[in-house]
Amino acid sequence: MSLIEIDNVTLHLGGRLVLDDVSMTVEPGEIVTIVGPNGSGKSTLMKVVIGALQPDSGAVIRKPGLRIGYVPQKLHIDPTLPLTVRRFLSLPKRVSNEAAHAALDDAGAGHLCMRQMTDLSGGQFQRVLLARALLSEPDLLILDEATQGLDQTGSADFYSQIERLRQNKGVAVLMVSHELHVVMSTSDRVICLNGHVCCHGAPEHVASAPEYRALFGTGTHGALALYRHDHSLDHCDHDHAQDHAHAHTHDHGQNHSQNQPQDKVTSA
Numbered sequence: 001m002s003l004i005e006i007d008n009v010t011l012h013l014g015g016r017l018v019l020d021d022v023s024m025t026v027e028p029g030e031i032v033t034i035v036g037p038n039g040s041g042k043s044t045l046m047k048v049v050i051g052a053l054q055p056d057s058g059a060v061i062r063k064p065g066l067r068i069g070y071v072p073q074k075l076h077i078d079p080t081l082p083l084t085v086r087r088f089l090s091l092p093k094r095v096s097n098e099a100a101h102a103a104l105d106d107a108g109a110g111h112l113c114m115r116q117m118t119d120l121s122g123g124q125f126q127r128v129l130l131a132r133a134l135l136s137e138p139d140l141l142i143l144d145e146a147t148q149g150l151d152q153t154g155s156a157d158f159y160s161q162i163e164r165l166r167q168n169k170g171v172a173v174l175m176v177s178h179e180l181h182v183v184m185s186t187s188d189r190v191i192c193l194n195g196h197v198c199c200h201g202a203p204e205h206v207a208s209a210p211e212y213r214a215l216f217g218t219g220t221h222g223a224l225a226l227y228r229h230d231h232s233l234d235h236c237d238h239d240h241a242q243d244h245a246h247a248h249t250h251d252h253g254q255n256h257s258q259n260q261p262q263d264k265v266t267s268a
């Protein structure tokens with residue numbers, strides 16, 4: 001069974017169509033990355049996956065008992081508040097020293113345990129957020145632009161850590177990233193979102209897909225095009241995109257949109 005199955009999800013926010021018939025799955029142990037221009041619905045899709053937003057129609061099916069660890073883009077900590085990494089990991093729920101050390105080690109942050117949160121560099125801070133997400137021993141890690149603000153080396157190191165985690169623990173990863181060059185080498189599958197799924201598949205397949213090239217250009221530095229792209233939902237050729245319309249499609253013959261999430265969600 002898939003860890004997550006999104007079937008034909010449509011969602012409006014503020015009267016605007018943000019997710020248009022989106023389908024995708026995440027299988028155990030795989031790394032799936034969502035790419036797409038600003039405002040293309042990536043964060044919204046992540047919120048649907050963790051159950052923070054309910055779709056207008058379509059189904060979100062989580063494997064029963066699924067544990068999700070969520071690594072946010074940023075977390076604001078009051079700079080006047082003395083808070084060590086160790087204490088941070090025990091908020092809001094106390095964790096044992098053993099669990100805290102194990103999670104920090106897995107996140108490559110074992111040496112940071114007694115440091116003040118406010119003294120950490122951007123990369124160190126993200127590793128601590130990763131450690132916090134690992135405390136629940138998740139089956140699936142969700143990273144929403146977790147390396148935003150890090151330099152290239154910092155984010156490459158962070159993604160290497162993610163790959164090691166997948167290798168050592170078999171955790172699946174669903175992430176949103178703007179760093180296409182890193183994403184292309186790290187992911188098993190890439191889903192290109194622009195309100196709807198423009199194209200999807202192995203990174204090499206997506207990189208050469210006309211829909212992807214229309215959004216990001218042809219070079220590995222197409223990431224730069226990301227911020228310049230005019231992202232109307234109609235940008236992709238719908239007839240052509242029809243062949244690629246769904247990252248994964250199942251006909252369950254019923255609307256599950258009212259389903260309550262069955263999983264345990266950990267938010268860091």
Ligand SMILES: Nc1ncnc2c1ncn2[C@@H]1O[C@H](COP(=O)(O)OP(=O)(O)OP(=O)(O)O)[C@@H](O)[C@H]1O
Nearest residue numbers: 013014016018036037038039040041042043044045
């Ligand atoms: N609560 C909301 N109410 C109304 N519109 C919203 C809301 N949240 C998001 N939107 C709109 O939905 C669209 C998709 O937003 P979303 O944050 O999912 O995009 P994104 O692909 O993650 O963008 P970015 O790359 O800039 O982070 C945007 O046009 C945004 O303005």
